[in-house]
Amino acid sequence: MEQVIAKETQTAGPSIGIPRKKKRKLTKDHLLVLAFITPSILFITVFVYGFIGWTGYVSLSNWNSLVPDFSYAGLKNYQFLFNDFRFQADLRNTLIFTVLFIGASIVTGQFLAVLLDQKIKGESLFRNIFFFPMALSFVVTGVVWQWLLNPSTGVNLFMKKIGLDSRWYTDTNILAGFQWGKIEFGIPVAIIAVVIAAVWQMTGFSVAMYLAGLRGIPDEVREAARMDGASEFQIYRKIILPLLRPITVSVVIIMAHISLKIFDLIYAMTGSGANFVTDVPGVYMFETTFRGNYYANGAAIAIIMLISVAIFIVPYLISSRKGES
Amino acid sequence: MAIKTLAKPLLYLLLIGLSLLFLMPVYVMIVTSLKPLDQVTLSEMWKLPATLDFSSYATAFSKLAPNLLNSFYLVIPATILSALLGSLNGYVLSKWKFKGADTVFTLILFGMFIPYQSILIPMIQFLREIGLYNTITGLVFVHVVYGIPITTLMFRNFYAGIPDEMIESAKIDGAGFLRIFRYIIIPLSITGFVVVAIWQFTNIWNEFLFAVTITTSSQQPIMVALQNLSGSQIVQWNVQMAGALLAALPTLLVYIFLGKFFVRGLLAGSVKG
Structure with missing residues (x-):
């Protein structure tokens, strides 16, 4: 120097x-x-x-066939979507999927990170086991879990032994359902199967985030609490977890934007499902645009997806820029 | 302390149990892929194969080999190009900040969060116009363009760790923009390049939406071919699992040998890094 x-x-x-x-x-x-x-x-x-x-x-155009037609249609395509059975089902599914996926990611992420943070032997081996699914493609995950959660095979072979028999992603039941627009609103049972696969693949991310957060908390903080007679459990509940709150914000935002635009996992694992119980806007957009040639409708779905992602991402980007300067 | 000594075995038991749960899909994948088709009965999917049978790998490989090759043709140039672009941008946006540089950076960053559905229709029209639709080159182009935000972010964060004093003193010694980049930044960015390259390699290899919409049949990368494999009429689970393993192998190997860098990239992707 x-x-x-x-x-x-x-x-x-x-x-x-x-x-x-x-x-x-x-x-x-x-x-x-x-x-x-x-x-x-x-x-x-x-x-x-x-x-x-x-x-x-x-x-905003009338391009709903193979031949491009850019004549102005106003909000016609959006109106069509919001009155459409399939799109209404998509909105329900996305909402439920996002909530379950984020919730499960936070809980398992924190839990596994705390377990890994106990100065254990073989930590890197355990960490690698929890992280490796992230290196896989959603398509691979979809193919594998499609079989694992197939109602007549897989996990069900064990569950039947204890008297449980789930139909997983082929189940068309809606839990806590009530009529909403053209659809029954509630928790589609089939979505839970997709959430399990998604959590298996993505938990590693939240574990990594929380682990980095835990490692960033100085040991003195714990020591001081121990001196004051706090139990290990209390230390986590009252001191460590609140300190991890900023990480939770990041995890929620990253997971939310992944789940709002999810396409490949569902496309590979279940497709739209009977009655569209596992359909999401990403799948609808793909099929209506590239299989059905409804370009204007597809574009409208894409814009709605973009807006829903932007609601999470724009404030996040602005705040992390402010935090920097 | 007494509680702690009791809790340790319990902790390990829990971790081992959870690890087995995480590895379960891999077990089923491997076991199934090693069975001949007549042994792939649904009720016995958890059992080890009676004899090892690699024929499903042969079938899967013969079906997927051209697409595996396509994926390599796609991933290698796309990774190199997007890493280079990211490094240029990261250098400018961290060490040569101009007025409004931070705003430009934020505007670039937004691009990595958008659902790609929202640019897909114009992109396909555009690729048709310039004759790159249904080509690997077209896919390379797309991945380089939409890789700019994440690679720029990673390199910018990485270069922020190089002290400004170093750049300043080099300037005083008469080194300019290019010389500093060549003789100070590049030699210090080897780790940065490794992290970014692994990240881009994994993501582009695994990507599906662009692959399935921009290419057809003979030009398709591996993930689309894998998905098509499951779309065929009779589901041959053993071949499918073998195919899934083959498709996952390159990124899995990268993860096994360079996992540390992969996780660094992962954390860098959460903006605040």
Whole structure:
């Protein structure tokens, strides 16, 4: 450090010619900065913001066949969707899926992280076991869990022995259901099967986050609490878990945006399901656009998905930017 | 202390039980894939195979091999290009902040959270226009473009750890933008490149939505082919499980050997990093 400072005073001192030289070099560097960053800014402007605008434009058009038709349709496509049995089911499923998925991720994430944080032997082995599903594709997870939770095989072979027989993702029952619009609102039993698969794959993320959080809490905090006679359980409940709250916020936001746009897991594992009990906007958008050629309807679904994600992400981005400066 | 000594065995028991639960799908996958089709009866899916039979791997491999190759053609250039772009952006946005640089960064970052459905229709039209629809090159392009936010974020956070004094003193010694990048930043970013490359490799390999909408039949990457395998009329579970294992193998191997870097990338993806 001292050396650096010495160098600075040495080189900054001698001649008056330096400022001019520096200025010329700065402009050259400025150009280079511009050359480095401009392509990416252009890409993002066109392919993110421009294309979102284009999708928005399509969603307001009459393009619901193979032939593009950009005549203005107003909100017709949105009106159609909100009155559509399938889309109403999608809204219900997404809501239930998101709530269950986030809840389960937080609980298992915290639980496993606390277990791993007990200075145990073989921690890295256990950690790797809980993390590895994240390296898998949702498609692989879907294929495997489709079999594990197949009503006539898999987990059910054990459950039947103890008198339980679940129909998993083929179940069309809606728990706590009541009529809402065209659909029965409630918890579709079939969604639970998908949540299990999703949690298996993604828990590692929340474990990693909570573990990093736990490691960030200085030992003195625990020591001090122990000195005051708090039990280990009390320390976790009263001190550690509240300190992890910012992590929970991050986990909720990341998991929410994953679950709101989920497509591949459900597409590979169950598809829409009977009565659309496991359908989600991602699957509907894909099928109606690329299998049915209802481009304007598909675009409208995409825009609704985007808005639902933005509700979580925009405040998060703004607040993490503020936190930085 | 007495409670602690009692609790330890219980803790291990719990951890081992949970680990087995997490590994259960892998067990079923491996066991099933090693059985001949006539042994894949539903009621015996948990049992070990009577004899080892690798024919389902042969079948799965012969069906998936072209798509595995497609995936490598896709993932390798896409990973390299997006890591390079991310490094350029990260360098500028951390060490050469211009007015509004933080706003630009936030606007770039938003791109990594959008549901890709919201750009898919125009993207396909665009790829058709420039003749890249239904090509691996088209997919590479798409992954490089939508990889910009995450790679920029990772490199920016990584470069934030390089002290500004180092850059300042290099400037005073007369080094400019390019020389600093070449002789200070690049040599210090090996870990950064490893983390980003592993992250991009895994994500692009596993990606499905772009793959299934932008390519058809012979151009399709592995995940689409795997999904198609399960769509065929008679479900051959042993072949499917063998296929799933083959498709997962590259990313699993990366995880097994370089898992530490994978988790670092994972945490970096949560913005605050």
